[in-house]
Amino acid sequence: MALSKPIGVFDSGIGGLTIASAIKRKLPQASIIYFGDTAHLPYGDKSATLIKGYIRNISNFLFEQDCGHLVVACNSASSVLTNDLLPAGYQSVLNVIDPVVNRVVMETGIQTVGVIGTRRTINSHVYRNRIKKQSESLLVKELATPLLAPMIEDGFVRNSISRSVIHEYLKRLGPVDALILGCTHYPLIRTEIQEYIGNDVLLLDAPDLIADQLVKENDISPNQSGTDHFYVSDFTESFEQTAQSFFGASIHLEQRSIHPK
Ligand code: DGL
Numbered sequence: 001m002a003l004s005k006p007i008g009v010f011d012s013g014i015g016g017l018t019i020a021s022a023i024k025r026k027l028p029q030a031s032i033i034y035f036g037d038t039a040h041l042p043y044g045d046k047s048a049t050l051i052k053g054y055i056r057n058i059s060n061f062l063f064e065q066d067c068g069h070l071v072v073a074c075n076s077a078s079s080v081l082t083n084d085l086l087p088a089g090y091q092s093v094l095n096v097i098d099p100v101v102n103r104v105v106m107e108t109g110i111q112t113v114g115v116i117g118t119r120r121t122i123n124s125h126v127y128r129n130r131i132k133k134q135s136e137s138l139l140v141k142e143l144a145t146p147l148l149a150p151m152i153e154d155g156f157v158r159n160s161i162s163r164s165v166i167h168e169y170l171k172r173l174g175p176v177d178a179l180i181l182g183c184t185h186y187p188l189i190r191t192e193i194q195e196y197i198g199n200d201v202l203l204l205d206a207p208d209l210i211a212d213q214l215v216k217e218n219d220i221s222p223n224q225s226g227t228d229h230f231y232v233s234d235f236t237e238s239f240e241q242t243a244q245s246f247f248g249a250s251i252h253l254e255q256r257s258i259h260p261k
Contacts, residue, residue, distance in 0.1 A: 005068025005091070006031040007214065010058045012043035014232070014239055015149065015184030016073030017246035019096065022207035023071070024228070026215050032228040033065050035256070039233035043076035044118025044146060044183075051080050051120070053260070059086045061258045065229075069218075071210060072096065075182045076120040092217060097126055099209035100180055105134040107202065110177040112139045116169065117182030119144045127182060141176060145169045145183075152185045153242055158192060166192055181205040188245065231256040 007027075009020045013036045020034050035058050037043075043051050055077055059070055068091045072078045078095035086093060104113055115127040122144040131140050147165055156162045166189060173179075179201055181190065187205050194203055228251075232239060235255035244250050 005066055006033045007069045007071060008033050008035070008062030008065065008067030009071045009073050010035040010037070010062065011074040011184055012036070012076060013038045013041040014243045014246050017243055018184055018187045019071060019073035019207050019210055021247045022211040023214060026211040029226045031225055033062060033067055034228065034230045035062060036230070036232045038239055042118070042149060043074060044120045044149060046120065048080040051077055052085055055081060055085045057258045057260050063087045063089060069214070070094070074184055076118050079121045079124040079126040094210055094213060096184070096206035096210065097130065099213055100204050100206055101127060101130045101134070103209055104178055104180065104204055105131060105138070107178065110138065110202070112141060112176045113178045113180065114141045114143065114173045114176035115180040115182050116143050116145045116148070116173070116186070118149065119146050121182050127180060141173055143169060143173045148189065149183055149185045152188050155242070157188055162189060162192060167196055170196055176201060178202040178204060229254060233257060
């Protein structure tokens with residue numbers, strides 16, 4: 001399929017920029033329209049009903065911006081995502097859970113897989129259920145780690161506080177052969193997690209898997225401009241500063257309110 005229309009990427013906030021950045025690295029010619037729902041952040045502690053309403057409104061907005069592809073770059077949103085929430089007409093829709101699940105079940109030699117994420121993601125058991133559907137024998141250990149996302153957003157990475165929080169959580173999880181980083185923010189503490197858990201444990205997260213899937217499924221059309229827009233539902237300077245560390249380059253955030261139809 002030709003990727004001739006922009007790729008819509010959305011998250012509860014700026015964490016999904018880790019996904020947008022991986023897409024941009026692998027598909028520099030593609031145009032990305034990003035929407036971070038900073039007015040409603042965090043999704044991880046919200047009800048499924050509320051998040052479904054946000055998905056409906058944002059996916060409509062991105063479709064109206066002429067996006068042909070939608071990437072739901074938020075684990076909490078992906079855990080409650082159903083097709084009936086989306087406008088008909090997207091050429092493809094990707095969530096951040098399935099590529100990781102498909103990858104982990106392909107691995108040989110893994111018996112126990114851990115999953116960490118927000119309360120919404122973990123309490124939905126979405127990873128466990130989808131893994132078990134494909135590989136009944138895998139033992140899945142789930143742990144909600146709600147302190148990690150705000151900690152990372154506040155810049156607490158690679159210091160004594162982040163190390164203590166990570167160690168305390170991972171101690172509770174116990175030994176695993178693979179660990180799924182089931183939240184958009186966690187790529188920023190991937191190295192710290194790997195250092196604690198050891199190089200023998202396979203760490204899995206969505207950014208590169210999503211980008212690879214877009215590359216595999218689509219031909220980039222030469223008429224793409226490669227121009228990106230980064231919208232947020234609530235703008236603050238601190239969001240713009242933090243956005244840099246998630247995207248890996250300085251970007252300009254534009255405020256845009258979405259009104260339900
Ligand atoms: N983007 C969310 C996720 O991946 C984390 C932040 C939040 O709770 O909204 O689950």
